[in-house]
Amino acid sequence: MSQFITGNGWLQLALYMVVLLACVVPLGGYMAKVFQGEKTFMSPALGWLEKGIYAICGIDREKDMSWQDYAIATLVFSALSFVVLYLILVFQNLLPLNPQKLPGLTPDLSFNTAVSFVTNTNWQSYVGEAVMSYFSQMVGLTVQNFVTPAVGLAVMIALIRGLSRKSAAGIGNFWVDMVRANLYVLLPLALVLAVILGSQGVIQNFGTYVTAHGLQGADQTLAMGPVASQEAIKMLGTNGGGFFNTNSAHPFENPTPFTNFLEVLAILLIPAACCHTFGVMVKDKRQGFAVLAAMTVIFIPLLLLCVSAEQAGNPHLNHLGVDQVASAVQSGGNMEGKETRFGITNSALWASATTAASNGSVNSMHDSFTPMGGFVPLILMKFGEVIYGGAGSGLYGMLIFVIIAVFIAGLMVGRTPEYLGKKIQAFEIKMASVAMLAPCVFVLIGTAIAVMMKDGQAGIYNPGAQGFTEVLYAFTSATNNNGSAFAGLSANTPFYNTALGLCMLFGRFFIIIPVLAIAGSLAAKKTVPVSAGTLPTHTTLFVAVLVGVILIVGVLTYAPTLALGPVVEHFNMIKG
Amino acid sequence: MKSLLSTLRPAIGTTVLLTVLLGGVYPLVTTGILQLGFKAQAQGSLIKDADGKVIGSSLIGQNFDQPKYLWGRLSATGTAPYNAGASSGSNLGSNNPALLDAVKGRVAALKAADPLNAKPIPVDLVTASGSGLDPEVSPAAAAYQVNRIAQARGIGVESVKSAIAKSTRGRDLGVLGEARVNVLEVNLRLDGKLK
Numbered sequence: 001m002s003q004f005i006t007g008n009g010w011l012q013l014a015l016y017m018v019v020l021l022a023c024v025v026p027l028g029g030y031m032a033k034v035f036q037g038e039k040t041f042m043s044p045a046l047g048w049l050e051k052g053i054y055a056i057c058g059i060d061r062e063k064d065m066s067w068q069d070y071a072i073a074t075l076v077f078s079a080l081s082f083v084v085l086y087l088i089l090v091f092q093n094l095l096p097l098n099p100q101k102l103p104g105l106t107p108d109l110s111f112n113t114a115v116s117f118v119t120n121t122n123w124q125s126y127v128g129e130a131v132m133s134y135f136s137q138m139v140g141l142t143v144q145n146f147v148t149p150a151v152g153l154a155v156m157i158a159l160i161r162g163l164s165r166k167s168a169a170g171i172g173n174f175w176v177d178m179v180r181a182n183l184y185v186l187l188p189l190a191l192v193l194a195v196i197l198g199s200q201g202v203i204q205n206f207g208t209y210v211t212a213h214g215l216q217g218a219d220q221t222l223a224m225g226p227v228a229s230q231e232a233i234k235m236l237g238t239n240g241g242g243f244f245n246t247n248s249a250h251p252f253e254n255p256t257p258f259t260n261f262l263e264v265l266a267i268l269l270i271p272a273a274c275c276h277t278f279g280v281m282v283k284d285k286r287q288g289f290a291v292l293a294a295m296t297v298i299f300i301p302l303l304l305l306c307v308s309a310e311q312a313g314n315p316h317l318n319h320l321g322v323d324q325v326a327s328a329v330q331s332g333g334n335m336e337g338k339e340t341r342f343g344i345t346n347s348a349l350w351a352s353a354t355t356a357a358s359n360g361s362v363n364s365m366h367d368s369f370t371p372m373g374g375f376v377p378l379i380l381m382k383f384g385e386v387i388y389g390g391a392g393s394g395l396y397g398m399l400i401f402v403i404i405a406v407f408i409a410g411l412m413v414g415r416t417p418e419y420l421g422k423k424i425q426a427f428e429i430k431m432a433s434v435a436m437l438a439p440c441v442f443v444l445i446g447t448a449i450a451v452m453m454k455d456g457q458a459g460i461y462n463p464g465a466q467g468f469t470e471v472l473y474a475f476t477s478a479t480n481n482n483g484s485a486f487a488g489l490s491a492n493t494p495f496y497n498t499a500l501g502l503c504m505l506f507g508r509f510f511i512i513i514p515v516l517a518i519a520g521s522l523a524a525k526k527t528v529p530v531s532a533g534t535l536p537t538h539t540t541l542f543v544a545v546l547v548g549v550i551l552i553v554g555v556l557t558y559a560p561t562l563a564l565g566p567v568v569e570h571f572n573m574i575k576g
Numbered sequence: 577m578k579s580l581l582s583t584l585r586p587a588i589g590t591t592v593l594l595t596v597l598l599g600g601v602y603p604l605v606t607t608g609i610l611q612l613g614f615k616a617q618a619q620g621s622l623i624k625d626a627d628g629k630v631i632g633s634s635l636i637g638q639n640f641d642q643p644k645y646l647w648g649r650l651s652a653t654g655t656a657p658y659n660a661g662a663s664s665g666s667n668l669g670s671n672n673p674a675l676l677d678a679v680k681g682r683v684a685a686l687k688a689a690d691p692l693n694a695k696p697i698p699v700d701l702v703t704a705s706g707s708g709l710d711p712e713v714s715p716a717a718a719a720y721q722v723n724r725i726a727q728a729r730g731i732g733v734e735s736v737k738s739a740i741a742k743s744t745r746g747r748d749l750g751v752l753g754e755a756r757v758n759v760l761e762v763n764l765r766l767d768g769k770l771k
Contacts, residue, residue: 321683322697337666337668
């Protein structure tokens with residue numbers, strides 16, 4: 001298939017991977033310093049702010065929390081965030097910064113949106129520019145775009161501490177981890193990115209919508225808003241909720257190939273760097289690189305499949321005198337739902353990166369991808385968002401798979417499984433199984449219920465197998481906290497708003513709580529010294545086992561649904 | 577219960593303080609920097625006529641269907657094409673008969689406006705963009721329309737080509753994205769409203 005990828009396509013993909021991987025060590029090392037409480041070059045600028053927050057909030061930064069206290073803090077903070085955001089959305093008509101006089105959101109849409117942004121999913125059942133006031137976007141959604149990846153990073157750090165501490169009662173302080181993630185990691189990166197994006201044409205204003213008097217005489221409404229500040233953190237925090245309905249396909253969110261490069265880089269930047277943070281904090285950098293290698297080994301072939309399938313184009317159009325062949329003067333390929341400036345390569349790269357991470361933003365419409373092109377984002381989400389994954393959530397999800405892989409390898413050689421000197425026992429495996437299997441259950445049962453019910457069928461847009469894929473994609477995206485969509489599905493109905501809202505909640509917290517339980521259990525254990533019987537977990541062999549476990553779990557669980565959806569659709573397409 | 581209560585103060589405190597910092601200070605500082613340093617971009621890269629009336633934005637496409645203008649991508653935005661108050665893609669799947677109808681409709685419109693043109697039609701000219709607001713087409717799609725525009729305006733092919741060339745951009749930094757032609761800019765040049 002890869003004969004379809006153009007020379008420039010290879011170059012752009014290679015450039016992306018090189019720049020991404022080059023950022024892993026510097027950023028990952030910096031984040032390790034931040035979460036170990038060390039001074040960094042940002043401390044003089046932000047230290048006073050951090051101390052002030054602790055003083056006002058009564059946070060004792062020296063106080064360690066048990067995993068139960070850490071989990072309660074996570075849940076209470078998330079619940080409070082939900083309540084605040086829900087109220088902002090329902091009552092936005094009474095709040096300032098609403099020049100378009102938009103009404104409050106309906107209760108079911110407010111529930112769905114609040115859950116969506118509090119779980120770092122950022123699924124959008126609404127058309128941003130027609131529904132959300134600037135206050136809701138800025139004070140409601142932007143804030144969650146910061147704090148939810150910060151919560152993800154905090155949980156990840158707690159798990160890493162569980163692995164690196166010996167006979168310890170605590171796994172760190174949630175408030176300190178969450179505040180430091182916001183202040184030292186997300187805020188500086190977001191501010192820099194927002195200013196660069198703004199200089200290239202991403203808008204940032206509070207004006208009323210502009211009416212333009214077009215050349216052909218028709219009036220055109222131009223939606224406005226404080227976009228750049230939200231866009232930056234939307235990309236960096238694996239959020240993905242667009243200011244506008246069409247997300248980063250909209251020229252005011254993503255005006256040029258250069259902004260596109262920065263934005264798609266920002267999707268995987270923090271998730272990839274987390275691997276090195278992990279390596280530094282467990283004092284064995286090879287462990288971090290092994291995990292990074294496993295992610296990359298799965299990502300690259302799927303990326304190439306997506307680019308190839310889209311570049312090959314839609315065979316139905318060939319009979320209509322349409323030229324889909326790539327050349328110096330056109331990108332060719334399947335251009336339905338794609339922007340001219342991004343072409344095939346950048347659209348497919350984005351689709352792959354956004355679903356590998358739990359970002360979920362789009363710069364092209366996935367529903368209009370070829371069946372195999374659309375298969376790639378779907379399967380990447382089904383792997384549980386661990387191929388780089390969300391900020392923090394990607395690595396803690398991946399470490400769950402590592403625990404399962406160590407366990408399976410241990411069974412094969414007949415020894416007690418260990419990871420980084422910690423014995424992996426019944427409690428860890430039970431918790432890891434819950435975290436691994438719960439999302440599968442919600443995706444499959446949710447999809448099954450939706451396609452059997454009238455309310456579920458009513459939302460389907462495209463006919464045939466693709467209609468089934470739209471529903472499957474929605475439940476996969478919601479449960480795995482991705483947020484991208486086969487957007488033909490009409491999801492702004494009480495049925496979908498509620499069902500998908502519940503999937504997002506379960507998908508987030510049925511992983512976070514088991515992960516923290518594992519962290520607490522591991523922290524309390526002694527470290528077993530390395531012996532001849534220890535399975536090394538930084539080798540190519542172990543990376544292969546880990547990749548195998550991820551593929552087997554993902555493919556075995558979802559093969560029937562994938563066969564009914566994109567595979568059937570593919571054969572429908574090639575039969576002509 | 578004790579630990580739940582002791583959680584409330586930091587929970588409420590951080591929620592309030594982080595909301596002020598990240599939802600207030602951060603976007604306002606960004607606005608300040610961009611409004612001072614890059615005002616035109618921050619306001620939407622608007623194009624105005626001599627009287628200061630807004631004609632459009634150089635980043636947002638407009639609907640063109642008259643033969644004398646360069647046509648852009650198909651647009652699936654709500655109520656009317658290129659409605660930048662309700663961006664949307666078509667979301668039509670590759671096998672959806674409605675997609676083929678849309679393509680056939682555009683092919684027919686292009687042929688009707690230029691019956692003698694037998695060249696294959698570049699794919700971006702018969703498909704809807706992701707945003708519904710794509711300001712650009714490929715250089716191939718622009719070249720396909722040169723003869724029609726020249727005939728409709730009664731001007732030479734060369735002046736149309738020159739207007740297109742002036743509004744053509746290569747890949748960013750020579751590598752990123754695709755070469756493209758800004759449709760509204762070309763049409764402003766053709767109308768003599770942009771040099």
